[in-house]
Amino acid sequence: MAGPDAQREHQRDADQSNGRRLGALLLNPPTGPGTLTIGRVRLAAGVVGAAEVGVANMLSTPTRCSKGITEVGASEAGWLEARPAIVSLLEESDDVLLAWGTSPLTGPARIHLRAQIAWVRDTLATSRHERVWMLAGEPRHPSRWHRYVSDKYERTAGGSLEDRIREVLQPIEVSKLAAGGGAVVHVDSRAVPPRTSTARHVTASDASVRLLDGVGGRRVVGGEGYRVAMSAVTELPDDAVDRYANALSLVAEALARDDIDAARLALQPIAGERWEGRFALAGKPGVGGAAAGARDVSAASKARIFVRDGMRCTYCGGRVIPRSLLVAISDVFPEEFPYYAHYKKGTVHPAYWAVAPEADHVEAHSGGGAGDDDNLTTLHVACNTIKSDSRAEDMPAVEARTAPKSWDGLVAQYPGCVRAGNRHGRRHHKPGYHAERMRHLGVRPLEDEIDPS
Numbered sequence: 001m002a003g004p005d006a007q008r009e010h011q012r013d014a015d016q017s018n019g020r021r022l023g024a025l026l027l028n029p030p031t032g033p034g035t036l037t038i039g040r041v042r043l044a045a046g047v048v049g050a051a052e053v054g055v056a057n058m059l060s061t062p063t064r065c066s067k068g069i070t071e072v073g074a075s076e077a078g079w080l081e082a083r084p085a086i087v088s089l090l091e092e093s094d095d096v097l098l099a100w101g102t103s104p105l106t107g108p109a110r111i112h113l114r115a116q117i118a119w120v121r122d123t124l125a126t127s128r129h130e131r132v133w134m135l136a137g138e139p140r141h142p143s144r145w146h147r148y149v150s151d152k153y154e155r156t157a158g159g160s161l162e163d164r165i166r167e168v169l170q171p172i173e174v175s176k177l178a179a180g181g182g183a184v185v186h187v188d189s190r191a192v193p194p195r196t197s198t199a200r201h202v203t204a205s206d207a208s209v210r211l212l213d214g215v216g217g218r219r220v221v222g223g224e225g226y227r228v229a230m231s232a233v234t235e236l237p238d239d240a241v242d243r244y245a246n247a248l249s250l251v252a253e254a255l256a257r258d259d260i261d262a263a264r265l266a267l268q269p270i271a272g273e274r275w276e277g278r279f280a281l282a283g284k285p286g287v288g289g290a291a292a293g294a295r296d297v298s299a300a301s302k303a304r305i306f307v308r309d310g311m312r313c314t315y316c317g318g319r320v321i322p323r324s325l326l327v328a329i330s331d332v333f334p335e336e337f338p339y340y341a342h343y344k345k346g347t348v349h350p351a352y353w354a355v356a357p358e359a360d361h362v363e364a365h366s367g368g369g370a371g372d373d374d375n376l377t378t379l380h381v382a383c384n385t386i387k388s389d390s391r392a393e394d395m396p397a398v399e400a401r402t403a404p405k406s407w408d409g410l411v412a413q414y415p416g417c418v419r420a421g422n423r424h425g426r427r428h429h430k431p432g433y434h435a436e437r438m439r440h441l442g443v444r445p446l447e448d449e450i451d452p453s
Contacts, residue, residue, distance in 0.1 A: 019051055019052065020048075020049060020050040020051055020052070020094040020095065021050055021051070021052040021053070021054060021092060021093050021094050021095070022041070022044060022045040022048055022050035022052070022053050022054070022093060022094070022095045022096075022097055022133075023053075023054045023055070023056065023089040023090065023092065023093030023095070023096050023097065024041045024044070024053060024054070024055050024056075024096075024097040024099055024142070025055075025056055025057070025058065025086065025089065025096065025097065025098050025099065025100060025120065025139075026055055026056070026057050026058070026099055026100055026101075026141065026142075027057060027058050027059060027069065027100040027101050027141065028057045028058065028059040028060070028061060028062060028063060028069055028072075028073075028078075029057055029060070029061075029062040030062060030063075030064070031062050031063065031064045032064075036142075036143055037141070037142045037143050038053070038055070040142030040143065040145055040165075041053050041055065041097065041099075041142055043161065043162045043165055044097055044133065044142070044165060044169060046162060047162065047165055047166045047169050048095050048097075048133055048169070049095075050094065050095055054089055054092060054093055055089070056082070056085045056086045056088070056089035057082055057085070057086075057100075058079065058082055058086070058100050058113065058116050058117075058120070059072070059073055059078045059079055059082055059112075059113075059116075060078045060079075060081040060082040060085070061073070061078035069105060069109060070105050070106050070107060070109045070110075071109075072109075073105060073108070073109030073112055073113065074107060074108040074109050074112075075108075076112055079112045079113075079115070079116050082116075083119070086120065086123070087123065090123065090124065090127050090129065091127075095132075095133060096124070096129055096132045096133065097132070097133045097134070098120075098132050098133070098134050098139040099134070099135070099139055099140060099141055099142055100113075100139050100141065101139065101140065101141035101144070102138055102139065102140055102141070103141075121177050124174045124177065125174055125175070125177075127174075129174055130173065130174055131171045131172060131173050131174060132171070132172055132174060132177070133169055133170065133171055133172070134169075134170060134172055135148065135165070135168055135169055135170070136148065136155075136168045136170065137170055137172065145161075145165060146161060148168070149161070149164035149165065149167075149168060155167075155168060156168060240350065240351075240354040240382075241313075241316070241318035241319065241354050241355055241380065242318070242319075243269070243270065244270055244350075244351040244354050244355050245318070245319040245321065245355050247266060247267060247269050247270045248267075248270075248321060248326070248329065248351065248355070248410065249410060250263075250266035251263045251266045251267050251329055251337075252325070252329065252410045252413035252414075252416070252417055253266075253413060254266055255329070255332060255413065255416050255417045255420040256412075256413040256415075256416030256417065257416070258416070258419070258420055258423070260332070260420065260424055263332070263333075263420070264333065264336065267329075267333060267336050267337060268336075270337075270349075270351065271333075271336035271337065272335070272336055273349055273350050273351075274338060274346050274347065274348065274349065274350075275346075275348050275349070275350045275352070275353065297359045297376065299436070299437060299440055300440045301359060301373070301376065302357075302358075302359040302440075303322070303437065303440035303441050304373065304440070305359045305373060305376045305377065305378055306320065306322060306357050306359070306378050306409065306441075307441065307442065308373070308378075309377065309378040310407070311357075311378075311407055311408055311409030311411070312378065312407070313357065313378060313379050313380045313383050314377045314378050314379060315379050315380075315383045316380065316383055318355070318380060319355060319407055319409070320355055320356065320357035320378060320380060320409055321351075321355045321356065321357075321409050321410050322356070322357065322409055322411070322414075322437070322441065323352065323356040323357070324414075324433070324434060324437040325409070325410055325411070325413075325414050325417060326339070326349075326351060326352060326355075326356055327339055327428050327429065327433075327434075328414065328417035328418050328420075328421055328434060329417055330349070330428055331417075331418075331420075331421030331426060331427060331428055332417070332420050332421050332424055334426060334428075337349050337351070339352065339428055340428075341428060341429065352381070353380070353381040353382045353385075354380065354381075354382060355380065356380070356381050357378050357379065357380060357381070358378075358379055358380070358381050358384045359376045359377070359378065360376065360377055360378070360379040360384045361375055361376060362375050362376070362377050363375055409441075411441050411442075411443055412443075414434075414438055414441065414443055415438065415443060415444070415445075415446055418434045418438075418446055419446060422446075434446075
């Protein structure tokens with residue numbers, strides 16, 4: 001009886017006689033020969049029974065290393081130029097390997113990559129391919145495969161690199177490549193578990209953020225680490241802003257009437273959702289753990305900017321609801337609409353990123369931008385995370401959302417929400433928190449803001 005090695009050689013000879021072709025879809029061309037990556041693709045070809053390999057890239061612009069992709073990928077041109085070669089690869093290949101990598105990009109390049117992934121998914125859906133191949137269900141780049149299957153993580157039984165790849169290289173049905181369910185084609189190195197509600201439950205990779213120092217129970221990380229840690233924020237569904245704003249409008253109106261039952265019913269479509277990421281404080285560690293170059297803007301300044309901008313995000317045009325008003329709703333419904341002041345994992349509703357606003361620096365703080373009103377604008381927390389330190393003119397254009405002309409961020413209902421929390425809920429902040437923020441928003445505070453507990 002032939003041993004395992006002889007059996008593999010026999011199978012390889014048979015596969016070569018079949019002339020099958022494996023097409024690998026990578027991220028972008030290297031400036032060198034890319035021998036290592038092509039070698040790994042050939043190993044995958046042997047696993048799936050292909051004799052030939054072909055390669056296409058999501059981005060046509062070459063870089064020396066992956067770190068340069070964020071810069072060169074900021075322009076949409078390189079992504080669009082890559083599409084004809086991708087179509088040709090899909091047409092000429094018998095099997096397809098998705099392997100553009102799981103390291104997150106930032107700024108405009110991140111959005112362009114997400115758009116390219118969506119286009120690839122749609123193109124595959126109309127092609128003759130019924131399945132694609134990925135390493136362990138994610139589009140991991142071949143240059144990193146040896147790390148994933150190393151003995152350190154005990155993910156495979158050992159043996160040669162080809163043996164280990166054989167264990168974890170998986171066929172995935174094209175119909176299951178829709179974001180949010182089953183095998184997810186995404187750009188972040190984390191798994192997305194099955195959804196139990198309409199929120200995108202995502203978990204930031206523990207390995208992707210290097211802990212530098214601790215500040216008030218939060219982690220201080222450098223700029224790149226911060227964007228990685230907060231990348232889950234940008235994974236909210238496209239309809240999240242309108243869905244949350246519509247539901248919370250009805251909730252606030254009911255609370256203003258002190259109709260708790262009606263408010264709870266209005267909250268049901270979004271109730272119980274929780275963001276499963278982690279929060280990190282941007283900045284560099286300073287003396288005693290304090291963040292150097294803090295970019296905090298006062299609560300009064302933030303409120304002034306939000307009112308000036310009509311309670312709308314100046315990037316996407318979507319409605320915003322002040323965070324303190326969301327907290328007032330959480331006071332009434334702490335389980336259905338969860339909130340935790342320090343943003344502990346799994347304790348905060350995704351609406352705190354989808355509709356809550358931030359006062360963002362137009363000229364980035366890191367680039368010397370001032371903190372005065374002329375250099376501040378209103379952005380959703382999610383939109384602000386996408387923007388990072390980019391300039392507004394460098395951001396990809398998005399279709400503006402519509403909002404009622406009379407939209408005031410539900411500020412008119414703010415006192416009623418606080419009153420309902422006083423009577424029926426529990427306080428998430430010390431007494432006086434809402435009174436101070438109502439003054440900032442031009443609303444007369446309640447005289448009876450007390451701690452209901």
